[in-house]
Amino acid sequence: MELRYFKSIIDGHIxxxxxxxxxxxxxxxxxxxxxxxxxxxxxxxxxYRWLMVDGTLEWERQEMPxxxxxxxxxxxxxxxxxxx
Amino acid sequence: MALDMLxxxxxxxxxxxxxxxxxRAKGGTSAQLAFPxxxxxxxxxxxxxxxxxxxxxxADVANTNELCAAxxxxxxxxxxxxxxxxxxxxxxxxxxxGAYVYKSxxxxxxxxxxxxxxxxxxxxxxxxxxxxxxxxxxxxxxx
Numbered sequence: 001m002e003l004r005y006f007k008s009i010i011d012g013h014i015x016x017x018x019x020x021x022x023x024x025x026x027x028x029x030x031x032x033x034x035x036x037x038x039x040x041x042x043x044x045x046x047x048y049r050w051l052m053v054d055g056t057l058e059w060e061r062q063e064m065p066x067x068x069x070x071x072x073x074x075x076x077x078x079x080x081x082x083x084x
Numbered sequence: 085m086a087l088d089m090l091x092x093x094x095x096x097x098x099x100x101x102x103x104x105x106x107x108r109a110k111g112g113t114s115a116q117l118a119f120p121x122x123x124x125x126x127x128x129x130x131x132x133x134x135x136x137x138x139x140x141x142x143a144d145v146a147n148t149n150e151l152c153a154a155x156x157x158x159x160x161x162x163x164x165x166x167x168x169x170x171x172x173x174x175x176x177x178x179x180x181x182g183a184y185v186y187k188s189x190x191x192x193x194x195x196x197x198x199x200x201x202x203x204x205x206x207x208x209x210x211x212x213x214x215x216x217x218x219x220x221x222x223x224x225x226x227x
Contacts, residue, residue, distance in 0.1 A: 001187060008139070008153065008154045008155070008211055010153055013143065014143070015142060015143045015150065015153065015154035016139050016141050016143075016154040016155060017139070017140055017142060018137065018138055018139030018140065018156065019138045019139075020136070020137025020138060020139075020153075020156075021137050022137070022139065026130065035140065035222065036121050036140060036199065038142050038213065041181070041213060043103075044144075045185060049143060049144040049146075049213075050143065050144075050213070051143050052143065061205065064146060065146040065147070072181050083210070
């Protein structure tokens, strides 16, 4: 079976690449190019993150969004593994 | 005329039947198998293993919604799968995590949230660019 490559795009930025199911199918060359670009990610800065722009593969700095808040019920379900 | 070997037809038939039975059992079929082409095609049709999917984050993620969208994008409703960490999370390599993914806005499950379960959350800041996750096989059909 031929290996399928994909990328995951969120708001115009590449958040992940993978092999198998999911995302938007890409060529092996694009997959390799994205991973090569990942190796060139600028150094982390406190409170910021680097996002790879889809298409150009340029790095774009963005303030790290706040993490999501969870309520008590959701916290309990995460702890117990019971989610329904 | 020289004879290299004499073959007992009953014995040969019995032996081929037992081979065919083994192929059918492994291949999950009850179809008749003609020798030799049927045997060959049946063996070739036997699955060789499970599909291992792999995904590598190219960005630090801020929350579980982003994590789900990055790892299993495009899921229309609700899925679960067995995930494990391949690289990236110190001390967690090779460990299995459960995954529950809800489509944003679907109120049928958990109020339409997207999240992971079984002790993992992006909130602890461990989901970083370069982390790789794996999961086995095809994602199941809708629940």
